[in-house]
Amino acid sequence: xAKVFVNxxxxxxGYLAPEGMTLENWDNPGHKNWAAKWGAMMGWVFNQQYFRExxxxxxxxxxxxxxxxxxxxxxxxxxxxxxxxxxxxxxxxWPEEAPxxxxxxxxxxxxxxxxxxxxxxxxxxxxxxxxxxxxQARASAGERDIRIAGGADVIQQYLNAxxxxxxxxxxxxxxxxxxxRLFENISDLVxxxxxxxxxxxxxxxxxxxxxx
Amino acid sequence: xAKVFVNxxxxxxGYLAPEGMTLENWDNPGHKNWAAKWGAMMGWVFNQQYFRExxxxxxxxxxxxxxxxxxxxxxxxxxxxxxxxxxxxxxxxWPEEAPxxxxxxxxxxxxxxxxxxxxxxxxxxxxxxxxxxxxQARASAGERDIRIAGGADVIQQYLNAxxxxxxxxxxxxxxxxxxxRLFENISDLVxxxxxxxxxxxxxxxxxxxxxx
Numbered sequence: 228x229a230k231v232f233v234n235x236x237x238x239x240x241g242y243l244a245p246e247g248m249t250l251e252n253w254d255n256p257g258h259k260n261w262a263a264k265w266g267a268m269m270g271w272v273f274n275q276q277y278f279r280e281x282x283x284x285x286x287x288x289x290x291x292x293x294x295x296x297x298x299x300x301x302x303x304x305x306x307x308x309x310x311x312x313x314x315x316x317x318x319x320x321w322p323e324e325a326p327x328x329x330x331x332x333x334x335x336x337x338x339x340x341x342x343x344x345x346x347x348x349x350x351x352x353x354x355x356x357x358x359x360x361x362x363q364a365r366a367s368a369g370e371r372d373i374r375i376a377g378g379a380d381v382i383q384q385y386l387n388a389x390x391x392x393x394x395x396x397x398x399x400x401x402x403x404x405x406x407x408r409l410f411e412n413i414s415d416l417v418x419x420x421x422x423x424x425x426x427x428x429x430x431x432x433x434x435x436x437x438x439x
Numbered sequence: 440x441a442k443v444f445v446n447x448x449x450x451x452x453g454y455l456a457p458e459g460m461t462l463e464n465w466d467n468p469g470h471k472n473w474a475a476k477w478g479a480m481m482g483w484v485f486n487q488q489y490f491r492e493x494x495x496x497x498x499x500x501x502x503x504x505x506x507x508x509x510x511x512x513x514x515x516x517x518x519x520x521x522x523x524x525x526x527x528x529x530x531x532x533w534p535e536e537a538p539x540x541x542x543x544x545x546x547x548x549x550x551x552x553x554x555x556x557x558x559x560x561x562x563x564x565x566x567x568x569x570x571x572x573x574x575q576a577r578a579s580a581g582e583r584d585i586r587i588a589g590g591a592d593v594i595q596q597y598l599n600a601x602x603x604x605x606x607x608x609x610x611x612x613x614x615x616x617x618x619x620r621l622f623e624n625i626s627d628l629v630x631x632x633x634x635x636x637x638x639x640x641x642x643x644x645x646x647x648x649x650x651x
């Protein structure tokens with residue numbers, strides 16, 4: 228069966244996003260220094276050949292194991308699931324060709340027709356449960372896997388429901404001092420994880436956990 | 440000059456200690472399941488030959504790179520610094536031969552004469568600042584290094600003051616769901632760290648950061 232996975236960048240102090248990185252301050256990257264912090268956390272990805280090519284950032288870039296991991300991760304995704312706030316941020320920030328190229332299930336109370344973008348991304352708006360969104364994602368993903376894209380609250384809901392098979396974290400040695408934590412409101416009754424793979428690189432430690 | 444370092448075990452969700460692991464519940468390891476959680480986080484250390492020998496837990500144990508790391512870490516310590524609550528827990532829980540074998544500087548408001556234990560541990564009670572405690576620790580440690588032993592609030596104070604040269608974390612794939620976080624009340628202005636070394640083992644990922 229298709230796997231459900233999460234892959235995120237994380238600051239050393241456990242934040243997915245720094246304080247100030249909100250929709251309201253999207254056009255003000257200096258607000259609480261959010262863009263510099265986020266850029267420092269994600270610096271490793273901007274160095275990868277596959278990422279640069281996909282986002283049309285220019286030639287070059289690393290082609291080692293991290294690049295291979297990025298490529299494999301992207302290629303395994305058959306559907307994405309995300310929360311309303313992440314969608315709203317992206318609706319504003321993504322290019323017309325949204326960077327998913329799969330069906331994307333958006334958890335929201337808003338009733339809205341599917342929104343088809345060039346390049347294979349269609350956003351579907353799910354008004355019921357996280358389980359229902361996962362069912363729809365599974366149906367459209369076929370043999371491929373389902374990525375819980377974010378934000379933090381959606382990831383936490385899927386973790387708490389015991390629905391996450393794999394958790395991949397790129398832990399960067401950056402201190403945010405505040406922001407949105409990955410691990411908050413997590414029940415200690417969630418199924419445990421075991422360490423599956425560690426990639427040791429200068430800018431981030433790539434940790435992958437699978438359900439124990 | 441001697442280095443100031445922190446080395447701690449951490450749950451995947453960022454806790455040094457699970458909820459319920461307090462002085463009041465020290466004799467009740469079932470309280471909120473604290474002992475099982477803490478044991479799962481620290482399982483890796485109980486497997487190490489050096490640790491077993493030091494705590495007289497019996498023969499055997501691993502003798503690989505993690506064991507070597509433990510040995511080197513212990514041998515480099517010339518003095519320890521800890522907070523009042525950690526001391527109070529230990530005063531109750533440590534054997535007569537307290538497991539430090541160095542001077543230990545306890546940050547507290549209590550005025551108290553030094554407390555000499557068999558085996559080379561003497562506790563000194565420091566009533567002034569974290570800087571003063573560090574000065575005293577440096578003076579007694581000589582060429583050797585100073586370990587900020589904990590708890591969380593003391594580590595946070597030294598991090599915020601920019602006084603920590605090295606931060607070593609044994610990150611275990613265990614979810615606590617609550618407790619005392621390592622990274623809380625940390626200023627984003629603290630000097631940054633870079634990844635210095637990663638040891639990938641089945642039960643924990645040993646991450647070491649040094650000041651960038």
